[in-house]
Amino acid sequence: MNRESNRIKDASKKRVLDDDTRTRRLKKALGALEVDNYHDDPHADLVMSKKVPKFSDSFETRGTRKKKGKGPDYYKQRYRKSFSQLVEEDRHFHPEPPNYTSAEAPPSSFPPRHFCAVCGFFSNYTCVCCGTRYCSVKCLGIHVDTRCQKWTA
Amino acid sequence: MSNVYVIDNGAYSIKIEHAEKTEPRIIPNCIMKAKSEKRRAFIGNQIDECRDASGLFYILGFQKGYLINWEAQKTVWDYVFSDQCCKVNFKDSSVIVTEPYFNFSSIQEAMTEIFFEEYECHSLLRINPGDLSAHHYSTTYTKVICCLVVDSGYSFTHIIPYINGKKYKKGIIRIDVGGKLLTNHLKEVISYRQLHVMDETYVINQVKEDVCYVSCDFNKDMIISQKKGKENTIAQNYVLPDYTTVRRGYALPTDQSGQTDNQHLQLSNERFTVTELLLHPSDVGIKQMGISEAIVASVNSCPQETHSYLYNNIVLTGGNMKFAGIEKRIYMEVRSYVPEEYDVSIHLPSDPVTYVWQGGVQLSRSSNFYSHLVTKEQYEEEGTQICYVKFDV
Numbered sequence: 001m002n003r004e005s006n007r008i009k010d011a012s013k014k015r016v017l018d019d020d021t022r023t024r025r026l027k028k029a030l031g032a033l034e035v036d037n038y039h040d041d042p043h044a045d046l047v048m049s050k051k052v053p054k055f056s057d058s059f060e061t062r063g064t065r066k067k068k069g070k071g072p073d074y075y076k077q078r079y080r081k082s083f084s085q086l087v088e089e090d091r092h093f094h095p096e097p098p099n100y101t102s103a104e105a106p107p108s109s110f111p112p113r114h115f116c117a118v119c120g121f122f123s124n125y126t127c128v129c130c131g132t133r134y135c136s137v138k139c140l141g142i143h144v145d146t147r148c149q150k151w152t153a
Numbered sequence: 154m155s156n157v158y159v160i161d162n163g164a165y166s167i168k169i170e171h172a173e174k175t176e177p178r179i180i181p182n183c184i185m186k187a188k189s190e191k192r193r194a195f196i197g198n199q200i201d202e203c204r205d206a207s208g209l210f211y212i213l214g215f216q217k218g219y220l221i222n223w224e225a226q227k228t229v230w231d232y233v234f235s236d237q238c239c240k241v242n243f244k245d246s247s248v249i250v251t252e253p254y255f256n257f258s259s260i261q262e263a264m265t266e267i268f269f270e271e272y273e274c275h276s277l278l279r280i281n282p283g284d285l286s287a288h289h290y291s292t293t294y295t296k297v298i299c300c301l302v303v304d305s306g307y308s309f310t311h312i313i314p315y316i317n318g319k320k321y322k323k324g325i326i327r328i329d330v331g332g333k334l335l336t337n338h339l340k341e342v343i344s345y346r347q348l349h350v351m352d353e354t355y356v357i358n359q360v361k362e363d364v365c366y367v368s369c370d371f372n373k374d375m376i377i378s379q380k381k382g383k384e385n386t387i388a389q390n391y392v393l394p395d396y397t398t399v400r401r402g403y404a405l406p407t408d409q410s411g412q413t414d415n416q417h418l419q420l421s422n423e424r425f426t427v428t429e430l431l432l433h434p435s436d437v438g439i440k441q442m443g444i445s446e447a448i449v450a451s452v453n454s455c456p457q458e459t460h461s462y463l464y465n466n467i468v469l470t471g472g473n474m475k476f477a478g479i480e481k482r483i484y485m486e487v488r489s490y491v492p493e494e495y496d497v498s499i500h501l502p503s504d505p506v507t508y509v510w511q512g513g514v515q516l517s518r519s520s521n522f523y524s525h526l527v528t529k530e531q532y533e534e535e536g537t538q539i540c541y542v543k544f545d546v
């Protein structure tokens with residue numbers, strides 16, 4: 001019966017995360033929503049094996065493009081600016097709006113809504129340690145056990 | 154010469170076909186690697202040959218909506234344009250190809266170079282997808298002089314006003330929420346609450362497409378989704394593929410809920426809270442307004458006299474506009490933000506994914522189509538500069 005409240009008492013003894021850490025956590029969470037893959041390339045360990053054709057030449061060798069065309073490798077070398085380089089360059093070339101940077105949607109004028117990080121229902125409470133939202137003692141318990149101090153950010 | 158190919162080159166899928174056809178082919182714009190098949194990668198629709206799509210690894214040409222990985226894009230294009238896939242003949246053809254709003258200069262140059270020098274097309278038109286949607290809309294509703302295009306794809310969502318057929322760039326708003334973010338959020342939520350599916354983008358994307366919807370009464374749906382048993386009319390079990398007996402996941406009919414031996418997900422509020430990010434990016438801490446609010450902000454940045462036309466001609470395009478309920482929800486919200494003297498009217502095309510491509514076909518049939526094009530000859534004489542003059546992307 002008392003397990004949950006003990007757990008929560010334990011949690012309250014733990015360190016309270018400062019604002020910087022909380023911002024870092026949010027940034028990390030938002031970054032994770034952007035990635036194409038969570039896991040590593042399943043063929044990564046095959047890279048050294050010569051038997052395995054690279055995806056670029058697996059196509060080429062089937063002989064469908066016989067003409068002189070430049071391979072994907074050429075374009076990789078020719079155009080290799082990162083996204084942030086392109087944004088920076090654009091700021092330089094098009095300093096006057098409208099441009100990529102100026103088109104970003106401004107913040108909402110409505111107050112943010114709060115949801116329980118555990119079950120997704122409406123949340124009225126905030127974890128004192130990390131600022132995560134929760135809806136009930138049950139969900140706070142799960143949060144403390146699984147995430148609260150366990151993320152490294 | 155009426156030999157035209159229309160290519161809506163999306164970050165997630167390429168919509169491509171000769172303009173004399175009635176429908177485009179839709180081909181994944183990526184290279185995929187499977188755990189189960191280590192001797193090859195799958196390019197585009199070759200993924201249909203993959204027997205076990207668990208743990209699929211993606212290589213995409215686009216990053217944050219812009220073409221960054223040219224090696225990947227070139228590989229996909231080489232395949233898609235080849236005899237193995239679409240069997241195009243660009244040499245004697247005009248090519249209409251889409252690229253994102255405010256596309257960066259060096260990407261524009263690369264596009265021009267590749268289509269003229271590598272694929273040797275006869276003439277080229279690089280254009281924003283919204284321009285083709287606006288054109289499509291104006292051929293359907295010929296009396297309309299303004300429209301507001303909502304273009305919500307894999308990487309992001311744009312609101313683009315068109316006044317007298319011309320894009321009003323100052324009014325364009327970008328929300329950094331697209332289909333990828335929704336799928337990743339759904340993956341994260343399911344992985345935390347019930348089953349580790351972080352490596353299963355392919356499958357969870359199908360879950361999203363199969364069972365997610367946009368709520369038209371969010372508070373009520375939240376309460377229903379908390380209920381137990383039969384009272385919870387939102388709860389939905391979803392059978393996951395095991396690639397032996399189940400090749401593709403599917404939603405279990407509600408009367409059989411709980412009656413399956415297969416591994417399955419139990420979805421409830423996930424069905425509609427994930428799509429909320431399109432309307433409230435702040436739900437996950439993105440400090441940007443959602444679609445309905447951005448529609449109002451976009452209109453407000455346009456000349457006053459266009460407002461009534463824009464509100465009356467909102468066109469929804471892109472894959473995210475296929476979620477059930479999205480049209481009604483956007484209408485309800487915009488209606489509540491906008492003064493009563495304005496009529497609000499929303500057009501949801503029968504297929505919001507191919508609407509852009511269809512618009513390209515219609516443009517290719519318009520009387521002044523050739524005035525939009527840059528020919529290979531012009532390019533060889535004047536270089537990439539002429540494309541900046543002719544193309545407004």
Ligand SMILES: [Zn+2]
Pocket residue numbers: 116117118119120121134135136139
């Ligand atoms: Zn909760």
Ligand SMILES: [Zn+2]
Pocket residue numbers: 127128129130131132143144147148149
């Ligand atoms: Zn906490």
